[in-house]
Amino acid sequence: MNKKNIDKIIQLKKKYNAIILAHNYQLPEVQDIADFLGDSLDLAIKATKTDCDNIVFCGVDFMAQSAKILNPDKNVIHPDIEAECPMANTVNTVELLKLKKDNPDAEVVSYINTTIETKAISDICCTSANGVKVVESLHSKKIIFVPDKNLGNYIQRNAKDKELIIWPGVCPTHHRIRKEEILDLKKIHPDAEILVHPECRPEVIDISDFALSTNGMLNHVKKSDANEFIIGTEKELCYRLKNENNDKIFYPIKTAICPNMKKITFEKVLNSLETLEPKIEIPVELMKKAKIPLKKMMDIGRGD
Ligand code: SF4
Numbered sequence: 277m278n279k280k281n282i283d284k285i286i287q288l289k290k291k292y293n294a295i296i297l298a299h300n301y302q303l304p305e306v307q308d309i310a311d312f313l314g315d316s317l318d319l320a321i322k323a324t325k326t327d328c329d330n331i332v333f334c335g336v337d338f339m340a341q342s343a344k345i346l347n348p349d350k351n352v353i354h355p356d357i358e359a360e361c362p363m364a365n366t367v368n369t370v371e372l373l374k375l376k377k378d379n380p381d382a383e384v385v386s387y388i389n390t391t392i393e394t395k396a397i398s399d400i401c402c403t404s405a406n407g408v409k410v411v412e413s414l415h416s417k418k419i420i421f422v423p424d425k426n427l428g429n430y431i432q433r434n435a436k437d438k439e440l441i442i443w444p445g446v447c448p449t450h451h452r453i454r455k456e457e458i459l460d461l462k463k464i465h466p467d468a469e470i471l472v473h474p475e476c477r478p479e480v481i482d483i484s485d486f487a488l489s490t491n492g493m494l495n496h497v498k499k500s501d502a503n504e505f506i507i508g509t510e511k512e513l514c515y516r517l518k519n520e521n522n523d524k525i526f527y528p529i530k531t532a533i534c535p536n537m538k539k540i541t542f543e544k545v546l547n548s549l550e551t552l553e554p555k556i557e558i559p560v561e562l563m564k565k566a567k568i569p570l571k572k573m574m575d576i577g578r579g580d
Pocket of ligand 1: 448450
């Protein structure tokens with residue numbers, strides 16, 4: 277990444293009326309050229325507010341697809357179509373339809389980290405920021421929740437009047453974070469607050485000070501009197517945290533890396549802007565069906 281290539285990106289964005297949206301877990305070299313950084317919900321909202329013709333989406337596939345569903349008339353360009361979320365791929369729609377049939381009184385809540393086919397058969401989507409709020413907003417007592425069992429358990433603990441049937445998927449990156457790693461860091465940095473993501477194991481959430489979405493963490497750090505934080509989520513969030521809170525210290529979990537998020541590089545973003553490819557293409561009918569649960573979620577808004 278050099279000045280010449282950064283200038284090229286600026287010129288191409290202007291030429292094609294393009295915006296770069298990037299998830300908080302993207303590589304620093306991608307975060308540095310993004311027009312807007314955020315979590316899944318933020319990025320989905322931002323995608324509906326831009327008047328740019330081309331959206332270069334730096335994140336995994338379901339995020340770029342959500343941007344396309346919400347902006348069918350715009351070009352959504354995903355710099356590496358192989359950047360997929362393995363957790364989203366754990367849902368088998370045939371099995372999910374069977375689960376729905378076996379539980380006709382249940383509504384299906386799908387985490388935004390799902391494929392478009394899963395969204396198309398869901399009643400409503402949620403993110404880690406608004407999962408509890410979404411579940412509590414529903415009329416049914418019984419909820420089928422896909423695909424993250426850790427987030428499902430977290431929601432169940434906070435929405436006690438609901439009865440969740442939880443899909444057994446996990447995010448490999450967050451599930452890998454062990455309680456012992458956090459406690460070891462806490463021993464070395466006893467004054468640090470422990471912030472973890474609700475995709476972590478329950479025993480990790482139990483020893484944390486706060487379980488928050490990535491944007492929840494960003495907001496919390498700004499307001500907190502603490503100066504040091506142990507960050508229990510994908511480690512690249514610490515890059516943004518440090519950029520925005522230079523006077524504070526962050527201790528990442530070094531093994532918490534999502535290899536799929538890292539597939540998007542500066543060069544691939546530049547190439548996407550030069551070619552306006554690869555574009556996200558989704559059959560219109562599928563897009564219409566998947567838009568319903570996404571829109572319902574967005575009407576509910578953030579919960580953190
Ligand atoms: S961090 Fe986990 S949930 Fe997010 S994209 Fe990577 S594997 Fe999927």
